[in-house]
Amino acid sequence: MVGQAPGAAPLHPLVDANESTVAEPRFRKTLRAGDPLLRDHVIEGRAILPGAATLAFVGAAAGLAEPGGRHALRDVVWGRPIEPADGGTALYVSFRPEGAGLAFEVHSEDGDDRVIHARGNAVPAPGTAPAAVDLDALRARLPLLRDRAAAYADYRAAGFAYGPSFQVIEEIRSGPEEALLRLSGERAAAAPESALPPALLDGALRACHWAGRTNAPRPGELAVPFSLDELETFAPLPAVCYAHARLVGEAGGVRRFDLTVLDERGRVLAE
Incomplete structure (x- = not known):
């Protein structure tokens, strides 16, 4: 051994x-x-x-x-x-x-x-990072839906109780088939120094909950992921980043998303 x-x-x-x-x-x-x-x-x-x-x-x-x-x-x-x-x-x-x-x-x-x-x-990992995304354009077309306090009040009501180190969502913006979350890992206590801090990655995945949503989720309504086609990381996730989820398909009650994690300049960190 x-x-x-x-x-x-x-x-x-x-x-x-x-x-x-x-x-x-x-x-x-x-x-x-x-x-x-x-x-x-x-x-x-x-x-x-x-x-x-x-x-x-x-x-x-x-x-x-x-x-x-x-x-x-x-x-x-x-x-x-x-x-x-x-x-x-x-x-x-x-x-x-x-x-x-x-x-x-x-x-x-x-x-x-x-x-x-x-x-x-x-x-x-086969590739280099894709071209940067225009964050200002994303924010302009996606209205603010929730701040941090409202987001986690909604999650608690829906049965998702996140403690301090997993409360990384600072704001949620949502459109018909997409969502943009601003994340801050400054409170994260679980392996914050790793390239993929679990709390930030978990927060990024939560963007899929909010694509197309205009109201608070109800108990039993929020799904958890059961499969992932691919995850490629191009750079470590910094303390502040953004998660952009796009709905790309829905069949048999299963929704499929593309998800991109961006830094504050719109550079792609993971997808």
Whole structure:
């Protein structure tokens, strides 16, 4: 086994240990009930690890498994939600070669069984960042819908209780098929120094809740993502950024969005 000595410093804010074997590259993150990733993300009364944190964990581990380059995450499908057990839960991401990249599996353990929380692929990131977006034009065509206080009051009423470190939405602008959120991660306590701070990425995904919306969401109305075609990161997310969601399709009750994360000058950081 290739690993770390007990008590060694974590490899990354989101990766506690390398527990790889000759047969399987594997990395671990131990989650406890007091962790801000869980404590500040409560959905209908259940402390659940956000899907954004799973993406950030996989991205960090892929960089350790294959150092020296950027990875895009593709064909991600989330499985069973991750909830803390008494005494903590060890979460693992394991990799195997597939094509030009790595197939990954995020799991915890229940005795001898693996509980699958997400699957997908981490592949060499192919491209450079797209052209910058005109933020002034976006703001001009999308009227202000909610400020921070109103947004989180709406979320609480709908059963989404975000604690301080996950309250990153500063304002919401919405149009018929799109939304623009201004995000600030200055309160984020969970791995803020990582390239993809989970609270900011979670806030960016929330932009999909507001595309085309003019009123407050009702309990049971807000969906959570269950799949992701691709996530490519071009630069670390700064403390202040914007998330722009566009509705691109709807069928069988499933809505599909394109999502872009921008800096304050409109440069594309992730999509």
